[in-house]
Amino acid sequence: MTRDKTATRYHHGNLRPTLLAMARALIEEGGPAALSMREIGRRAGVSAPAAYHYFNSLDAIAASLAEQGFAELSETIDAALDGPRRHLLAGGIAYVAFARANPGLYRLMFGESFQAYSKGNEAIRASRARIYRQMKDDLEKRLTPEDVPIAALFLWSLTHGLALLMIDGQVEPDADLDTKIEDILKFAGMRLPAAR
């Protein structure tokens, strides 16, 4: 009952969240491909099979991380929309900021295995729907109804693409990246000479 926090105890006591935390650190260090049952165990100070008391497989851990990521992203956007800024701009800035703060997680969430996760995971589907809904709600205040679907996909493409380019270091960080993000999102709301 009186826990010696430094001693390594046979029963970890808090293993499930610890495993997830270690897995998350791993993807941030080495990308989604660096996820490994054995390495997760190693970092948690536990043998690899111990994890099987909490997850059926490595894929289950990855799916759990993705779920976590979508929940956090959704919350982050919620919080931004409560702020003083205009909605779409604040949401977009928050979106890109999340990706930049959690590049490994973001890549896991939207990477190749994405479809596999969201297929069977109700929580992920719900978070995604919530994010999309927030965006559409705002767009509906500004546009005629028939423009909304296209505008939503437009905005999602823009923020997703910008987030990935920055994560991948393909935007030369000449100026402050934060102001660059803002500039681009603002530019999206301005007139480009009509493309046809």
Place this chain on the structure above:
Amino acid sequence: MTRDKTATRYHHGNLRPTLLAMARALIEEGGPAALSMREIGRRAGVSAPAAYHYFNSLDAIAASLAEQGFAELSETIDAALDGPRRHLLAGGIAYVAFARANPGLYRLMFGESFQAYSKGNEAIRASRARIYRQMKDDLEKRLTPEDVPIAALFLWSLTHGLALLMIDGQVEPDADLDTKIEDILKFAGMRLPAAR
């Protein structure tokens, strides 16, 4: 000299391009993670070590594929810009079409290992610069000079994001995807109510 095309000959005669072709087929089937020296050899009807006469490592094959991809993407855009459509729109459509036609390759080109490839590869850097230049040339005809860098990043983000969302199957293909692409790119040139 007179080659029996069906017989398996000791000397393959055309191995280097064959290896690249098999590697390319592999990433299209299973994504960049499916690249494997041994599987490439297997498909080429050759032992795995044979490949080492042409490439120093698996990474070298991947880099070669990425180089090929950037060259093709650049050519595809060139071709589109020679056509009858307005430049930016035609270029954007061609860009997304390339990604949709070569999803595995596109992911390899812009994936996590991207930085590693383009660092030492002059050909890749040149292709990318060429693509970017084409875009900027067109933008310069339409915008004041100080808007061009932001507009370029804006456009690249948009097309990149749209390409990936489609590749990842995150756009429900309710309508024809081709017209959807066009709609979005056109929308990018229209007015969104100013975001502030």
Place this chain on the structure above:
DNA sequence: TGTACATCAGTGAACGCGCGTTCACTGATGTAC
């Protein structure tokens, strides 16, 4: 308050796998004479 015991979290050894790469080799090719 003290003890027997059921529970189940965590262990260590082992499985089979596929991988990238190295190595000493073999055998087809085409050139020099």
Place this chain on the structure above:
DNA sequence: TGTACATCAGTGAACGCGCGTTCACTGATGTAC
């Protein structure tokens, strides 16, 4: 035209590796009496 030979493309065996997962187990925990 025919033969010796250098070249080097491709081979098969082997290396060492890390992985996901299974298995029979051990030992800490907390509850029932």
